[in-house]
Amino acid sequence: MKYKEWEDNYLKINSELKDILFNASAVIKEMTEEAERGNIYAMNRLSEMYREGTVLAQNDDMYLLYLKKMIDSELDGMYADAVQAENYFSLNYPLGNIELLFPELFQDGEMIAYAAMHYCDFLFAEADLTQRKEYIEILKKANAVFKISGSGIDSKIDNYSKSIGKETGIPASESVSSETGFDCGEYDMQLKDIFGNNVYQMLQPENRVDLATAMLCMERLNTVEQGMISGIDYSAVILPLMKALENELQCKIYKKYLEYLLSTYSADTYIKENGIVPETKKMILKKIGKSWCFLKSDSLCTLGGVAFALGRYDKGKYVPDKTAVHFCADKLINWSDYIKLYGNVSNKNNAAREWIVNLTEDIEQIRRLRNQAAHGGTILDEPKARWSLDYLLVIRKFLVNTISVINCPD
Numbered sequence: 539m540k541y542k543e544w545e546d547n548y549l550k551i552n553s554e555l556k557d558i559l560f561n562a563s564a565v566i567k568e569m570t571e572e573a574e575r576g577n578i579y580a581m582n583r584l585s586e587m588y589r590e591g592t593v594l595a596q597n598d599d600m601y602l603l604y605l606k607k608m609i610d611s612e613l614d615g616m617y618a619d620a621v622q623a624e625n626y627f628s629l630n631y632p633l634g635n636i637e638l639l640f641p642e643l644f645q646d647g648e649m650i651a652y653a654a655m656h657y658c659d660f661l662f663a664e665a666d667l668t669q670r671k672e673y674i675e676i677l678k679k680a681n682a683v684f685k686i687s688g689s690g691i692d693s694k695i696d697n698y699s700k701s702i703g704k705e706t707g708i709p710a711s712e713s714v715s716s717e718t719g720f721d722c723g724e725y726d727m728q729l730k731d732i733f734g735n736n737v738y739q740m741l742q743p744e745n746r747v748d749l750a751t752a753m754l755c756m757e758r759l760n761t762v763e764q765g766m767i768s769g770i771d772y773s774a775v776i777l778p779l780m781k782a783l784e785n786e787l788q789c790k791i792y793k794k795y796l797e798y799l800l801s802t803y804s805a806d807t808y809i810k811e812n813g814i815v816p817e818t819k820k821m822i823l824k825k826i827g828k829s830w831c832f833l834k835s836d837s838l839c840t841l842g843g844v845a846f847a848l849g850r851y852d853k854g855k856y857v858p859d860k861t862a863v864h865f866c867a868d869k870l871i872n873w874s875d876y877i878k879l880y881g882n883v884s885n886k887n888n889a890a891r892e893w894i895v896n897l898t899e900d901i902e903q904i905r906r907l908r909n910q911a912a913h914g915g916t917i918l919d920e921p922k923a924r925w926s927l928d929y930l931l932v933i934r935k936f937l938v939n940t941i942s943v944i945n946c947p948d
Contacts, residue, residue: 566594573604581608582649586851596842598906600661609676612650617679620647620686638670647683652854654680655691659899663907663925664918676700718763732931737942742789745782749931752778756923772923779907779926783937784841790944792847793872798885799864812859841905843900858894866890869945871909876943893943900936904929 566587567775585604587594593601648712658673660679665673668908674695681691730738738746755774771776788869797944799808845851849858873883876893884887910916
């Protein structure tokens with residue numbers, strides 16, 4: 539059964555809120571059976587539903603399971619086709635019709651490549667060195683498939699490769715002065731160097747404390763480990779980092795987007811502008827809420843909620859809402875600072891759309907690590923804490939770069 543048939547059936551059975559639970563159970567059962575028979579369209583839809591928590595309860599393990607099934611089923615074959623297609627067209631027939639010669643690659647390649655990318659993004663942060671190398675190899679195959687449709691992920695692979703074996707710029711424990719001790723003020727100065735004074739001043743005051751605390755904890759725990767006490771849990775480094783990130787996203791993006799939506803759109807114009815076909819009315823009700831708007835000024839937008847707030851997943855690909863694109867292009871992004879960081883922009887809406895996609899991908903990178911640090915059952919070691927510092931502040935500079943291009947500091 540092809541994707542369109544699944545999509546039509548899926549939308550039809552969820553057309554009325556009162557029937558969701560009854561009808562969905564039968565279709566989910568059928569989808570699950572089809573997935574077990576190797577139907578990649580069923581696998582893809584199930585992965586989306588487990589990721590979004592719309593019809594099925596949100597479940598990261600099941601989300602990853604179906605992504606892995608898609609990868610194991612199709613990626614190697616599509617990678618071989620992509621290499622063959624690239625060689626064929628570059629050497630023999632550059633104007634050939636790829637859709638006719640490689641129909642499965644053309645129709646389904648991007649979906650499989652996105653599955654591979656999301657799978658590796660989700661797991662990379664908590665992986666050991668061997669696993670990270672394996673994920674990079676998967677991403678390279680996905681990249682070859684992506685390039686058939688005209689876009690690649692070279693920069694993502696480059697960033698991941700740089701993270702292997704990289705040391706952070708956070709001072710090692712042996713550099714701690716016995717005279718000065720552990721003074722947060724010292725780390726505050728380091729944060730000013732990392733962010734630059736202007737961007738540093740844009741940070742919420744409580745988030746500066748959290749970031750300084752994370753750096754202090756990293757140094758202190760390294761000192762303990764060097765004292766021959768092994769097996770330390772480094773969650774104390776990761777949690778304040780994630781608190782700062784969540785709060786910055788809440789203050790700088792989430793609340794501003796709420797204000798923009800409520801002042802610009804009604805429920806009907808919001809749905810019309812974004813071209814939303816209600817995959818379930820439950821999802822729409824969740825998104826628009828009692829005051830129509832799905833955003834609530836008194837609630838925290840967690841890391842897992844950012845992607846849902848700004849867009850939705852469609853066939854494995856993240857699609858920002860048009861309202862979010864307009865908000866970022868017209869209100870949120872400081873384009874002069876953006877151009878300094880990323881280069882010239884020919885179309886602000888396209889650049890804003892890409893910025894949102896990259897934002898959600900970066901958040902997906904660290905979301906699971908945050909959950910493991912916050913809940914019992916997992917010990918997070920020094921490499922994972924160091925990776926978090928690298929990703930947010932030092933090498934990837936996700937938090938630094940995100941704040942630096944945003945308008946209207948609080």
